[in-house]
Amino acid sequence: MTLDRNSLQALDRADPLAGFRAEFDIPEDLIYLDGNSLGVMPAAVPAQLRRTVQHWRNDLVGAWNSANWISLPNRIGSRIARLIGARDDEVICTDSTSVNLFKLAAAALRMQPGRKVILTERGNFPTDVYILEGLSELTGLKDHLRVVPREQVLDSIDESVAVLVLTHVHYKTAEMYDMAAVTRAAHDKGVLVVWDLSHSTGAVEVDLNGCDADFAVGCGYKYLNGGPGAPAFLFAAKRHHQRATQPLSGWLGHRNPFAFGDSYQPSPGVARFLCGAQPVLAMMPLDCGLEIFERVSMRQVRAKSLRMRAILLDLLQRRCTRYGFEFEPDVGAANRGSHLSIMHPESYAICQALIRRRVIGDFRAPDALRFGLTPLYLRHVDLWDAVEHLVQVMEQGEWDTESARVRHAVT
């Protein structure tokens, strides 16, 4: 295939997902390659928020029942479940990814009496490592937190390990673990696994139950388009529901929250992983984002993502190698997620120059320029235009290291 702007426009015309772009409200002049950080707004959000505000205004506290807010964590969890190969009653939407990771790692640790080691990957998304530091310090197991380079993870799984915590798709390199193989290797040694699906959910096919997965967490505001700081989710395999108890045992995880009893009795189901009240107004946009996913097959999403990723990589290598960019090693397209990072010493300044041209990627320290590929609303031609802008930035020396001082925004 000869890649030029026309051929990419032809791909857009033939794209079975092309119609989904209209489900979002996206500024026309923008090339948005940061949907892996904060997704665009589903077009249904303003009306949904107006309805929710009216429920609050009219029904007040009664709206927890009349508008069924109380079941939002379960209802939204069910919608996420089908994207990640989970059962309806194994996923719940609540709190932040970090808080949920703490709950699940703690629950898994408690299920492994006699084992003390929490194993994770150096260079994992920082909050994952930080949370495990906090947990292991609190439980007196600080010396047993094992943070090893990626290439040593598999070999470090042994009978001393209680819990393995890995991010399925790496936030920077997009390298993707073979979830089934890693889970199997861990289970062979009696190790429980917590997967972080922040860069996977809505981006790649995930089959948690097909992999016999134990636990997982993930993010609502990236590929699911749930809005800034949307609540996260967690998955706990049904077979663990009875034994997995978590320490953030707030009242909404209680078997009967409204009995106001003096002693904690966890809910029999996944609701035991709830803690306090959830931010209703922040959950509604996530529900809008997930409603769109109800009408999509993740197989189609992944197919378009793989195609876009190959095109972008090809364009960048052909047109931008001369400017000193470095590219990812070839590990096979099937082993990467839906974003792509290229390395350059001036990535931060180049990223800012692109933003001034309304091409939004992001910078990840120390030197990555990261582009997210979101099949539901990105067009193939956007890739051509983005690379064209990057070429112009480099040709015209638009990147100005001096001006690049402002701290970059949230992942």
Add this chain to the structure above:
Amino acid sequence: MTLDRNSLQALDRADPLAGFRAEFDIPEDLIYLDGNSLGVMPAAVPAQLRRTVQHWRNDLVGAWNSANWISLPNRIGSRIARLIGARDDEVICTDSTSVNLFKLAAAALRMQPGRKVILTERGNFPTDVYILEGLSELTGLKDHLRVVPREQVLDSIDESVAVLVLTHVHYKTAEMYDMAAVTRAAHDKGVLVVWDLSHSTGAVEVDLNGCDADFAVGCGYKYLNGGPGAPAFLFAAKRHHQRATQPLSGWLGHRNPFAFGDSYQPSPGVARFLCGAQPVLAMMPLDCGLEIFERVSMRQVRAKSLRMRAILLDLLQRRCTRYGFEFEPDVGAANRGSHLSIMHPESYAICQALIRRRVIGDFRAPDALRFGLTPLYLRHVDLWDAVEHLVQVMEQGEWDTESARVRHAVT
């Protein structure tokens, strides 16, 4: 003073806070006595949400900076600070009350090497006790959690106690601790105190620094009118910022979150109590609610609350004793917060009957009918009308135990 409808209307005409009712959007036909559970909607909320949605739509990930979302926890925290006698940089808005309580109790526990006991009150709001159960179990101190009857709390403070966790205003009885005296008694024994201000903030005068308080948590969706499930807040005294480290050490509590370092270094200030990203759309209504409080003195709020409480108690005692209600013991008005519970074996059914008449109070197991008094938007005459409705419910036997099966909504 002779209490009749006219005299209460006269009080409304003379009420210096009367004008604030117009700052909220309240259904005209409603008598809302549940603002201690979910506050009414500030009138500014719909426009504020429209602006926030536009920020998301237009600026996308850049809005974390352009709309300054990233500083929302601090900015909202500062607004709360002045309501509770704290400094601007001692309060942060984040997560739920339950999650924040876990963070602070864990931080306090870690500051007390050699001490193992967490002390709290039986009949405290359940989530507080449940969270302490979770924390003490996770840290291997399950046998050291001491939950004692209210009247034994003070006597139970000794040198074995690491942390005392108390709710300032009791969620059911509205009994209020003398924060200064209890804090002093605790400090005398080297005990750190975490106060739960859920039923205090925006309802009664609180002077944390005047009491030499250590830590506190509180709720955004009750008297602060932040909307359903609005984020909560926490307070940490400046003198503890260096030593208090908490285990939910997510990336946004890091000294430099965007350096993406492999090792957790807590922020030097109160931001160390942040964990993950915050739900922006749920924080905005809370900011609207707090903007109103900027123009109010808590002294005036408390004065009106005390007056309303005395009126309601008097009306209930005079007109409803005959129906078998029981009333709170007299501990002095100064020792109660801003809600009032009366006890009746059929409280649940009576509460439902009142709701059908558009008088909204709530039920708290096993037998309390609870009325919240919110001085910013409640009128004195509403108290008369509410009691009139209650009398009619009782006279006409409208309460139907059989129909009272539906689970009651969130506190």
